[in-house]
Structures are given as C-alpha cells and as structure tokens.
Amino acid sequence: MTTMLDDPPTQAPDPGKHLRSEMAAMRLSYTWFGTRRALSAEQKTQAANTFHAESKYLSAGKKLIDTSDPSFRAVTSVKTQATSYFKGVSLPYPEPGIRLVPQNTLDDIDAKMRGFTEELADAVSELDSRFDDLKFEARDRLGDLYNEADYPPSLEGLFEIAWDFPSVEPPEYLRRLNPKLYEAECDRVKARFDEAVSLAEAAFTEELGRLVEHLSERLTGADDGKPKVFRDSAIENFTEFFDRFQRLNIRSNQDLDEVVESAKSVLGGVRPQQLRDNDRLRSQIASGLSSVQSSLDSLMVDRPRRNILRRSK
Template structure:
C-alpha cells in the first residue's frame, strides 16, 4: 500500500500542475453553470490512500453492556459504508465522463473539415467500462444507471470501422453521447461535498 500512496502523491502533484488548465476547460464547457467556488485553489493534500478492516456490525457484547453505545456504533458503521458507496459513485461518474467526452471529441472534425483520427479504443474502452460498472455497481443512483444504459445503447452494435466510414453514424452517436455528457456534467456539479467522518474523541476519564 505504501507504493500506492507514493504513486498517488506523484499523480496529484502532476494533476495540480495542470489544474488551472482543467478549470479553464470546465469553464468553457459549463458556461453559466461554472462556479469557481466549486473548485479548491489547489489539489495538494486533498487525496489520500488509507485502509482498514471494518466490521459490518458492532460486537454483540456491546448490545448487552451498553445498548445506546451499540446503536451509535451501528450508525457510525452505516455512515462509513454510505460514504464508500458515494465515493464509488463519484468515481464511476468521473470515469464515464472522461470516456464519453473523449469519444465525442474524436467523432468531430479537424479545423479543415477532415475527420479526426478515430481509434478502436475510443469504443472498446467505453465497453470495458460498462462491464466493470455492471460487475461492481452497487445501484446507488438511478440517474447514473440510466445514463450508463443510454451510453451503452448509443454504441450498441457500433463497430469502429463503421464509425470511420459513415458521417451519419458519427453524427448519430455524437448527438446521443453529447446529451449523456451534459447530464454527467450536471451530476458532477450537483454532487454534495465530501463529508469527512472523524472518529469520536473520548473524554479523558
């Protein structure tokens, strides 16, 4: 896990160097929906890798000794699992947004009107995401499920070579996925801010 911590720290440092560029791109994409207050001034210190092995239920002896504390512990555990589900949902939204926006961008034309290079991976990566989503999804968001289904239908049966050959197919797929991307952007804007779960401090006896 130490290796992952180091890898994350390096990735955050690299991302922070490009953060202003990403904010500028978001400002252009979101237009009037853009709010600079939704973004931190820096990404330093905002990401961390940690791990533990939580129990899904407080110990039964606690129920006999102190029922009130038992119920408090149950609520604390439930809150931690709710937080994990929400963070997983955020990760799915961010990844799908990146894949969809990349595919839509490759379906467009260059400044001179010629088609952009379209690689198979633009579609295969999206299909790989669908498989992971279905295997890992905890069904916490009906809106996200709906958008995944819409994106999946947009590329169902679509072969990369057919996309390269057909302007009408490119336009059809781009139109459907652009609507998905817009809805994903709104979901990211509407996401509640992360709730930090701090351990309860025991009073000194």
C-alpha cells in the same frame, strides 16, 4: 456465477443498507523492494558544494538499479495488473486502502489474486537471476555513490502481494460492554456505507464522463473541428465500463442508470472500424454522446443535493 446485480433493475429502497448486506470489505497491499536511496549527509554536502548551496536545503537520492530493465518491468507489470483488477471488481469505501467487493465473488477474486501471486513469484525469480548484472551496471553508473550495503543478497521475498477482508462492522463484544458506544459505532458504520454509495455514484459518473469526453473529442476534433484518429480502446473502454456497471451498480441512482442506458443505446454494437469508415455514423454517435454529456453534467450539479437528502433520511 450470478451476481447480486442480476435482479430486476429496480432502485434499492436503502442503498447503503443494501450495499452493507451484499458487499465485503477487501484490502490489497504490497511488499515492494525500494529502488531508491537517499544520499548520505556527506554525499549531500558534496553535491551541495557543486551548486554552492547549503546541504540542509538539498534533497538528493540515487537509483539502485535500472527500473527500465525488462525483468524489473515484468515485476511491476504484475503489480499494475493486480491493482487494476482489484479496482475493476470493487467499489470505493471511505477508509484508506479498503474497497468493497460483492460477497458472492470472493472465491473468484481470491483465485485471481493467487494467480497474480504466482505470476509475481515467477517474475521476481527472473529478476533475481539478473540481479548481479543489474548491480554491476549500477556500479558503473553510480560511481562513488555505489554502496554494496544498499543491496540485499537476493530479491526473493522482497516483492509480495497480500490481501485480506477486514471487518468494518462494530464488534459484537461492544454490544455487551457498552451498548451506547455500540449504537454510536453502528451509526458511524451506517454513515460510512451511505458515503460509499455516494462515492460509487461519483466514480461511475466521472468515469463515464471521461470516456464520453475522450471519444467525443476523437470524433469531432477539439481544435480544428476535424475528426481525429482514435484507438480501438476508445470503444472497448465503454464496453468494459458497461460490464463493470452492470456487475457493481447498486441501483442507488435511477438518473445515473438512465444515463448509462442512454450511452449504451448510442454505442451499442458500434465497432471502431465503422466509425473510421462512416462519416455519417460518426456524426450520429457524436450527437448522441453530446446528449449523454448534458445528462452527466446535470448529474454532477445535482449530486451534492442528492447526498444531503440521503444523509437526512
């Protein structure tokens, strides 16, 4: 499937308008069984007396089950994967819980989320089969703090993934009922998408900066100047970043595009083992990354001015 980013890499004349026309708002949410409970007033008083403290100044809770159990970790792993995937295919938007995804990827995203839903259902079913054992273990560990009423009869339906595509556009009925208010809402939405452009630029800049800083430190050494051992992910993370930037970049900042291209030229085709085996290559890559970092620093300094100029257009 082609994406909106397969066009020639020319800078969008109005990045906010381009973003608004090509992206859809998406919200990801979870229903999640809480594994902690606050102590009762009586239990807090008892705990406070142990430390000769006043109960109203004490905050205390208990863990209902062992969250390090493999069956529970399998459930939380699905949530982690779903969240990571959502962030990887979307751009930030200045409303809590909402991000922007390319409109022409909605089918793929929906299918992927349905896959996570199925994985979660399987993991919860396995956890539920262990639930009685986990409660028995909790009874031993919690002692007098154990309360059977804290536990549901089953965990089925208590862990869920949900997603929707809320409208962030002014409602059409407002145009008929109150044209002035509708215009004001249009201005507000335009400002939101202009801000989303700035957020996207900042997110890409900061992520690339972290990757460059980490790999540079691995190659040159932070304290003693000696190269440090690094994982393959130190290189693989760059590949993932370049791919995501290609898919989601809205061509709003030519300087950022050029910095990313510079980073790609420095690391293009380099494999982790090559850096481990070749000191000269390590030095070359470290030097190239230093130049990329300098360019990123300039972007960070210049970004507030770019934002002011964009808002004034």
